[in-house]
Structures are given as C-alpha cells and as structure tokens.
Amino acid sequence: MNYLSTADVVQRIKACLAADGFDVSTLFARAGLAHLESGSARASDLLALSDQFSLLWEALAIVTGDPLLGFRVCATDPLSWLGVLGHLMLASPTLKGAAGNLMRYMPLVTPIVHATIEPVQGRTRLGLHLVGGARLVPPQRYDFTWNLLLATVRFVAGRPDLRPVAVDYAFPPPPSTAPYAERFGCPVRFGAPANALEFDDADIAAPIPTANPLAAEGLFRLLDERLAQAERSSVAGRVRDLLPGMIERGGALREAVARRLLISERTLQRRLADEGTDFSALVDEVRRDIARQYLGSEGISLKSLSYKLGFSDHSAFHRACLRWFGKAPGEFQQSGKLSVTTGAVAPSSSSRRPG
Known part of the structure; x- marks a missing residue:
C-alpha cells in the first residue's frame, strides 16, 4: 500500500x-x-x-x-x-x-x-x-x-x-x-x-x-484487496522502525507506539500476536541490536548506553548482555568487538518492562 x-x-x-x-x-x-x-x-x-x-x-x-x-x-x-x-x-x-x-x-x-x-x-x-x-x-x-x-x-x-x-x-x-x-x-x-x-x-x-x-x-x-493487504501488513516491522527513537524514553512505551501507529494498545497486541510475536520481544530485539552497534565503541559509556536502551539500572543491562551475547558489557570495552553467541529471548523480569 x-x-x-x-x-x-x-x-x-x-x-x-x-x-x-x-x-x-x-x-x-x-x-x-x-x-x-x-x-x-x-x-x-x-x-x-x-x-x-x-x-x-x-x-x-x-x-x-x-x-x-x-x-x-x-x-x-x-x-x-x-x-x-x-x-x-x-x-x-x-x-x-x-x-x-x-x-x-x-x-x-x-x-x-x-x-x-x-x-x-x-x-x-x-x-x-x-x-x-x-x-x-x-x-x-x-x-x-x-x-x-x-x-x-x-x-x-x-x-x-x-x-x-x-x-x-x-x-x-x-x-x-x-x-x-x-x-x-x-x-x-x-x-x-x-x-x-x-x-x-x-x-x-x-x-x-x-x-x-x-x-x-x-x-x-x-x-478491497488493497485494504486486506493493508490489514495484513507487518505491524511488527513498523514497531521495529519506531522503537530505536523512542526506547530510551521509557515510560508507557507500548501506549506511545500504539498512538503513533494510530491504533489502540489492544489492537497492537492482537496484530503482533497474529504475526507470532509480542511487544516485549520486539523491544528486546531492538535493544539487542542497539547494544550490538555500540558495545566496544569508545564513543559511549556503559552507563550512557544502559540509559539509551531504557534499562532501569546497570545490573539489568549487565544481565541482558549475558543473555544476548554470552559476555558482560565490560568485556567488550576490553576486546573492542562483539561476538554474538546467542539469539534474543524474552526479556528478564528484572529489566524495565515496556508499556
């Protein structure tokens, strides 16, 4: 469309x-x-x-x-x-x-x-x-x-x-x-x-x-076919596009994303479920991708990166890195490069939940 x-x-x-x-x-x-x-x-x-x-x-x-x-x-x-x-x-x-x-x-x-x-x-x-x-x-x-x-x-x-x-x-x-x-x-x-x-x-x-x-x-x-295609269009993809610019704000993130897509939170959750995913999983994926981009870089501190990713505290960021990459965030400052050892899984309950 x-x-x-x-x-x-x-x-x-x-x-x-x-x-x-x-x-x-x-x-x-x-x-x-x-x-x-x-x-x-x-x-x-x-x-x-x-x-x-x-x-x-x-x-x-x-x-x-x-x-x-x-x-x-x-x-x-x-x-x-x-x-x-x-x-x-x-x-x-x-x-x-x-x-x-x-x-x-x-x-x-x-x-x-x-x-x-x-x-x-x-x-x-x-x-x-x-x-x-x-x-x-x-x-x-x-x-x-x-x-x-x-x-x-x-x-x-x-x-x-x-x-x-x-x-x-x-x-x-x-x-x-x-x-x-x-x-x-x-x-x-x-x-x-x-x-x-x-x-x-x-x-x-x-x-x-x-x-x-x-x-x-x-x-x-x-x-009518075009309307049906619009209904089937990937909401998950649109959410992924929006999250990088919104994720560090925290707060009611799911509500904010739904508002920008001009749909209700309930519709957002239903459409994502139809696509086999959910909002928390997408937030976790985007956080992981941003972390992969910045870890090992001298341009940002770990504290600033933790805030940028929307974590409530540094320990939650530490645990997420172990889950995503099999390494603590401090190890990347020493190695200067990232080796991904695991894929994203559902975010732990200790990290700040979106929405």
Missing part, C-alpha cells in the same frame, strides 16, 4: 501555488521548508508525518501573510490525488455512493485522515478529522482539505456550482468569517464539535453521468 508521502504532497502543493502565481522556490526557502521535499518522516511514524503537513501550512501562512492560503491552493485535477479511488468515484451510481466510497477507502490514500459519512435530517454529513501529533492542526490545513474535497465532489458530479448547505469548523471564529461564507456559499459554523460538510440529500442523491456498474465492480475488488 502506497500512501501519499510528504514529498508527494509538497510537490502537488507547490504546483498549485505556482499555478496561482507564487514564486514557490523563494516561498519555500523563506519558510524553511526545503527539508519536507525529502519526505524525512518515516512512514511508520504517522504522527510525525501529520506534524510535517501541519508545519507546511503554518509556515506558508506566516511567510505569505495570508491566513486564507488554504483556500487559494486549488487542484486543477482533484481526482489525481486519489488514484484508483478517483476512478471508482466516477464509476459510482450516485454522488452519495461516490462519497461513501471515498470515506470507505480513505485509509488507502492517507492514514492520518479519519473520514465519516452519516445522514442528518434530510442531509448527508461528510466528516473529516485530521489527526495531529505534537502540533495542533492549523486552520489552513482544514481549509485546503475542504477545498480539495469540495472540488472532488463537484468534479465527480459534473456540477461546478454544487454547494454544501452547511460547513462546520471545530475552530474558534476568525476575525472575519465573510471569506468562508463567500467560499462555500452557505452558512459556516465555527466552534462546532467536529469538522464537516453537509449536503442536501436531493443534491447528493443525483446520478453521476459517468456511472459504470461493471467498472465499479472490478474497482471494488481491487480496492
């Missing part, structure tokens, strides 16, 4: 800004955003990925001095962001069906957007929650997302004049709300419980001109 990476999104936003007349090279340089184009956030660390997108919009709004910048970044081909899912929307029988398919398969496009669709008294409510990490999600990011979603719905319906009947923002009202009412052509409510667009059922039940049941059937099969 391939999400839209940071680099993908940055390049698309740059293209949109350039089409709007911005000198994007100068703009990104002034905002200090060049590093985002490398996609430096690991795919496993979904909260860090979300923070990069938030940083992007925060910095661009500051440099341009335009708090409504999110509305100005318009995609000329909104379905290009969705790949195969865009084709399914075009093949859907009605706009409501297309919107439902968008919400259903959104995890294949981006895992940091939680999408919902529900009926509300003669209306259909489309909700989007952008998951935030250490940074709050800025309003510009929601402005851009609503702009893109509305452009997508209009494109699929073949109705450039289609308007929602209400828009909700879970933000305090800005100094002027007039630009929002003008943009959406309907009442805009701020300080709402959630972020959502509402459409009249008469509009959203309209047939789509490009509806193709046969094509939709094949696309459903393809996307």
Whole structure:
C-alpha cells in the first residue's frame, strides 16, 4: 500500500501555488521548508508525518501573510490525488455512493485522515478529522482539505456550482468569517464539535453521468484487496522502525507506539500476536541490536548506553548482555568487538518492562 508521502504532497502543493502565481522556490526557502521535499518522516511514524503537513501550512501562512492560503491552493485535477479511488468515484451510481466510497477507502490514500459519512435530517454529513501529533492542526490545513474535497465532489458530479448547505469548523471564529461564507456559499459554523460538510440529500442523491456498474465492480475488488493487504501488513516491522527513537524514553512505551501507529494498545497486541510475536520481544530485539552497534565503541559509556536502551539500572543491562551475547558489557570495552553467541529471548523480569 502506497500512501501519499510528504514529498508527494509538497510537490502537488507547490504546483498549485505556482499555478496561482507564487514564486514557490523563494516561498519555500523563506519558510524553511526545503527539508519536507525529502519526505524525512518515516512512514511508520504517522504522527510525525501529520506534524510535517501541519508545519507546511503554518509556515506558508506566516511567510505569505495570508491566513486564507488554504483556500487559494486549488487542484486543477482533484481526482489525481486519489488514484484508483478517483476512478471508482466516477464509476459510482450516485454522488452519495461516490462519497461513501471515498470515506470507505480513505485509509488507502492517507492514514492520518479519519473520514465519516452519516445522514442528518434530510442531509448527508461528510466528516473529516485530521489527526495531529505534537502540533495542533492549523486552520489552513482544514481549509485546503475542504477545498480539495469540495472540488472532488463537484468534479465527480459534473456540477461546478454544487454547494454544501452547511460547513462546520471545530475552530474558534476568525476575525472575519465573510471569506468562508463567500467560499462555500452557505452558512459556516465555527466552534462546532467536529469538522464537516453537509449536503442536501436531493443534491447528493443525483446520478453521476459517468456511472459504470461493471467498472465499479472490478474497482471494488481491487480496492478491497488493497485494504486486506493493508490489514495484513507487518505491524511488527513498523514497531521495529519506531522503537530505536523512542526506547530510551521509557515510560508507557507500548501506549506511545500504539498512538503513533494510530491504533489502540489492544489492537497492537492482537496484530503482533497474529504475526507470532509480542511487544516485549520486539523491544528486546531492538535493544539487542542497539547494544550490538555500540558495545566496544569508545564513543559511549556503559552507563550512557544502559540509559539509551531504557534499562532501569546497570545490573539489568549487565544481565541482558549475558543473555544476548554470552559476555558482560565490560568485556567488550576490553576486546573492542562483539561476538554474538546467542539469539534474543524474552526479556528478564528484572529489566524495565515496556508499556
């Protein structure tokens, strides 16, 4: 499964800004955003990925001095962001069906957007929650997302004049709300419980001109297979990717990892069990690999390495080295090299238990 990476999104936003007349090279340089184009956030660390997108919009709004910048970044081909899912929307029988398919398969496009669709008294409510990490999600990011979603719905319906009947923002009202009412052509409510667009059922039940049941059937099969593959993807591998940067913090490590994967601790434990492992075993493996990397090096003391590995005391680190390598950690400072004699086994009860 391939999400839209940071680099993908940055390049698309740059293209949109350039089409709007911005000198994007100068703009990104002034905002200090060049590093985002490398996609430096690991795919496993979904909260860090979300923070990069938030940083992007925060910095661009500051440099341009335009708090409504999110509305100005318009995609000329909104379905290009969705790949195969865009084709399914075009093949859907009605706009409501297309919107439902968008919400259903959104995890294949981006895992940091939680999408919902529900009926509300003669209306259909489309909700989007952008998951935030250490940074709050800025309003510009929601402005851009609503702009893109509305452009997508209009494109699929073949109705450039289609308007929602209400828009909700879970933000305090800005100094002027007039630009929002003008943009959406309907009442805009701020300080709402959630972020959502509402459409009249008469509009959203309209047939789509490009509806193709046969094509939709094949696309459903393809996307369902991709969802199943996503469910089967190795959670253990993603946990291993995250642990080296988190392990020395200690504390509720399992809870922190689950939060960064955007799943519950119970789901994390279940998925790892399905893969024949558990969280403690993975922590033990990662500790062993880090120890192998640093033992015998003059660049770090044994006390510092013990702390880096998240052990509660040096004696726990000593016992772990005996279990992993058949040697005490002090022996490596004398020999200067590591000879692995045993594999990793379950961590002893005397070491600090993760989570």
